[in-house]
Amino acid sequence: xxxxxxxxxxxxxxxxxxxxxxxxxxxxxxxxxxxxxxxxxxxxxxxxxxxxxxxxxxxxxxxxxxxxxxxxxxxxxxxxxxxxxxxxxxxxxxxxxxxxxxxxxxxxxxxxxxxxx
Amino acid sequence: xxxxxxxxxxxxxxxxxxxxxxxxxxxxxxxxxxxxxxxxxxxxxxxxxxxxxxxxxxxxxxxxxxxxxxxxxxxxxxxxxxxxxxxxxxxxxxxxxxxxxxxxxxxxxxx
Numbered sequence: 001x002x003x004x005x006x007x008x009x010x011x012x013x014x015x016x017x018x019x020x021x022x023x024x025x026x027x028x029x030x031x032x033x034x035x036x037x038x039x040x041x042x043x044x045x046x047x048x049x050x051x052x053x054x055x056x057x058x059x060x061x062x063x064x065x066x067x068x069x070x071x072x073x074x075x076x077x078x079x080x081x082x083x084x085x086x087x088x089x090x091x092x093x094x095x096x097x098x099x100x101x102x103x104x105x106x107x108x109x110x111x112x113x114x115x116x117x
Numbered sequence: 118x119x120x121x122x123x124x125x126x127x128x129x130x131x132x133x134x135x136x137x138x139x140x141x142x143x144x145x146x147x148x149x150x151x152x153x154x155x156x157x158x159x160x161x162x163x164x165x166x167x168x169x170x171x172x173x174x175x176x177x178x179x180x181x182x183x184x185x186x187x188x189x190x191x192x193x194x195x196x197x198x199x200x201x202x203x204x205x206x207x208x209x210x211x212x213x214x215x216x217x218x219x220x221x222x223x224x225x226x227x228x
Contacts, residue, residue, distance in 0.1 A: 046217070
């Protein structure tokens with residue numbers, strides 16, 4: 001149980017393109033979803049937290065206009081990287097949790113490797 | 118901001134050994150702590166979740182302990198197997214939201 005599906009797993013696109021990444025909880029309702037970014041040989045950095053039906057809360061230094069997050073349903077959150085540039089190339093991972101408080105564990109997707117040319 | 122340190126950064130052991138991975142964090146006001154494993158190029162697999170009121174959690178060959186007041190957690194792996202080879206991450210969590218990750222311990226179990 002507790003499967004999180006992330007799509008696509010790999011994206012290569014030209015600079016200036018907008019890219020949408022989907023994160024779905026397949027067998028549970030994800031009240032809260034998180035988006036992380038991971039650069040090579042570094043740890044995961046939390047980008048934003050989204051509760052279903054609410055605006056996302058962004059971490060300091062993360063541009064909300066560049067990384068658009070939508071969490072319109074209990075099973076789907078999307079991250080759109082707008083006007084992507086080579087420095088946005090990274091491994092993006094989402095996670096989902098069945099509650100807002102934190103009594104339940106986070107479950108992670110397999111990540112999306114984004115390469116901007 | 119929470120700072121997470123994991124020691125050692127890398128560990129190589131022969132199959133069958135018992136081992137301990139250490140995690141320390143600077144802000145003891147945590148809500149819970151979760152241990153994960155990450156395989157190369159993949160997302161994270163949840164191993165154990167310890168609530169702040171708990172001292173330890175066990176799942177199969179894994180046992181995680183938490184000493185919240187001193188900002189420490191350990192993950193004990195019994196009878197290690199080659200399939201245990203991965204990077205292990207601990208993540209102390211604040212109420213509701215932020216999980217902060219260290220850079221993990223890269224474990225290699227040699228057959």
